[in-house]
Amino acid sequence: MGAVLLSVGLTACIQSEDADLIVHNATIHSMDEGMNTAQAMAVKDGKIIALGAEREILNRYRAQSKYDARKMHVYPGFIDAHAHFIGYARNLAELDLKGVGSEEEMLERLAAFAASSEREWIVGRGWDQNLWERGQYPHRSRIDSILPDRPVLLTRIDGHAAVINTAAMKKAALNPDRPIAGGKMLRDADGAFSGMLIDRAVDRISRFIPPLDPGELVPMLKQAQAECFALGLTSVSDLGIGLGEALLLDSLQQQGELDIRIYASLRPEESSLDFMHRGPLITERLSLRSVKMYADGALGSRGALLKQPYSDDPENYGLLLTALEEIHAWAEACMDFGFQLNTHCIGDSAAALVLALYADQLREMNDLRWRIEHAQVLSPGDRHYFGDYGIIPSVQPVHAVSDAPWAEERLGPDRIAHAYAYASLKQELGILALGTDFPVEAISPLDNLHAAVFRLPANREDAAVFHSDEALSMDDALRGMTIWAALAQHEEEVKGSLEAGKFADFAIYNRNISETGPAEWHKLKCTATFVDGMQVYPLGN
Ligand SMILES: [Zn+2]
Structure with a gap:
């Protein structure tokens, strides 16, 4: 009698629920709050429905498609928090x-x-x-x-x-x-x-150079997308595009021509302002809820606005690219219409001016998630703004290691100590969004993680470690390109970790990233990438 009951019970629970895809025989790094791992996960309608032990998932779900990960490592699809997707595509031509x-x-x-x-x-x-x-x-x-x-x-x-x-x-x-x-x-x-x-x-x-027409641009966008997928990126950003370009991305996504998720920031122009009156545009693949402004230029070309002159150009303080009144007007518009403001600040003076302007608008701690892009040179006395007003630092560790050979000439020994200070910045709000700024740097989440953690360019062991006291832990670097990047885009409810209810966007690597040191880094490879539970890399076999 007891034996009969037991077998009925087992049959009832074996493969009783439907899924579209089961990924199993894996180490799944969920990047959830507890940094839990699982061996298998079930996906339905493009979303994760369960994670668990191998037998638990395989027994419970019936799926048409099973993916044997052959003991490899699954991570949430990486998110590049600061990049120029269309710019990269255009550069291909x-x-x-x-x-x-x-x-x-x-x-x-x-x-x-x-x-x-x-x-x-x-x-x-x-x-x-x-x-x-x-x-x-x-x-x-x-x-x-x-x-x-x-x-x-x-x-x-x-x-x-x-x-x-x-x-x-x-x-x-x-x-x-x-x-x-x-x-x-x-x-x-x-x-x-x-x-x-x-x-x-x-x-x-x-502005005199005729843009590529869409017929020329679309193949380049697809190539850019393919390059992102091959490296495990499933979400990118496009900081500072025109409304027409953003709507082109939307229509390509709606037609199934482009699968990558894109967080786009609008350029501060008349057409953007007209659009903003209607509020943010948020689809499953496009998020248009922010404006990108430039406070100053870049350090390499001495355009970053500094409080004291350049150490290697004593007359030069850099450039303020946008009048503060104009930034102020856009800050008000963002406030009124529910948009984020993301402002490029590389020099300490630009950061100080914009942080004070933000504070004035934001007034108190809030959840609007306005961002400072780059935050490369920052007086320690100005860091408190991030924690006080919930402002997110959006930084690019690859820039730190690329600029390392000449940055001290520009800044001198005192300022360099507070430049690219990612560990200190992370202390303020407790999060840091990481991006690569491609095409300024290569599309590579792995190079960025390497720079953040080892403070060295990937696969360049001859280079000197750059101010290792500001290195991030590997866990924090991984969070910076997953869940914290999602937070910086107001999308942590749908992506950035592998949890039930979120998009089934993930990338599979041949090794455990956290256990790979600089000497073996070149062996790390993305072997497959999925968006919405559909394999997008490699294709066609
Ligand atoms: Zn940029």
Whole structure:
């Protein structure tokens, strides 16, 4: 009698519930509050429905599709909290100057690219004079000698400086003697305009370059998405795009042409303001609930606004790119219409000004989650604002290790001690959102984790460790690219950890990331990526 009852009981519970997918034979790092792990998880309608022990999940759920993870490690799909997705896609159609070792090499690549391009403007990006022997900016006369008639704009790696040729000057009717607010036009030793533009002066030229039409852009967006998926990213951000671009992303997602989740911040323009009156646009794949502003420029091109002059340029304090009254007006609009404000602040002066302005608007501790992007150089006395007003620091550890070779020259020994101070910043509010700022840096959540934890560029063991006292623990670094990044986007209810009810967005790695040191880091590989429980990488087998 007892035996009969027992067998009836077992049959009733074996595979009695439906799922679409079971992932099993895995170590699932849920990144939930208790940092729990599981061996298996069930997915239905794109959402996680249960996590548990291997037999518990396999016995309880009946699924058409089972994924044997072969003892590998499953993490929530990584979230890049600060990136430029469309910018990356657009760059795929442009001249890539990353890593060029000299001005000569840059000109050689330019000549080859121009010969193969039919577009009128030749646009390139990625050079960095800090990698060149004398560290000097390029000059327009040398571009003129190769391309006297076609307009050329070559943007520095940080996107905050560019060199143009004389044809581009003419095309844009640029008069280097007429000042541009928030920008600079540099001169050579003879006092002539060198072709180098800083910050707002770059914008003055780039608006003359015809954008790629959607027919040209869509394949590039798909390629960018494929590159993200291959590295385990399932959510990216696009900080500072036009309304038209945001709506293009939405329509591609609605048509099933683009699967990646995107948190986009609007540029502060008239069309954005019109749109904001209707409140945030939030779909399953797009979140349009924030505005991105620039307070200052970047450190590499000495555009970051500092309280004291640059240590290697004693007359120069950097640039305020947007008048405080304008930031104030947008802060009010964000407050009124329920939008987040995300402001780029790299220098200590920019951060101090914007944090005080935020405090004025926010008034008290709150859950609006306004953000400071970069927060690279910050006086210790200004850090309290983050904790006092619930302001989220959104930082890029890869920048710290990329800037390490020259940042101290710009800042001197005292300020460098408080720069890229991620462990200290994390103390303030208890969270830190991490991004890569691609295309300024490579798309790679793993490189970013490596930089955050080891304070070294990945796979460059010859480099010196950069201020290791500001390193994050691996758990915190992982949180920064998962649950804390989701919090910085107001999306922690649906993503950022693997828990019942959340999107089944996850990435599978061949090793335990937390147990991999710098020497073995190159062995870490993403082997599969899923969005909504659908495999998006690798495809087609
Ligand atoms: Zn950026």
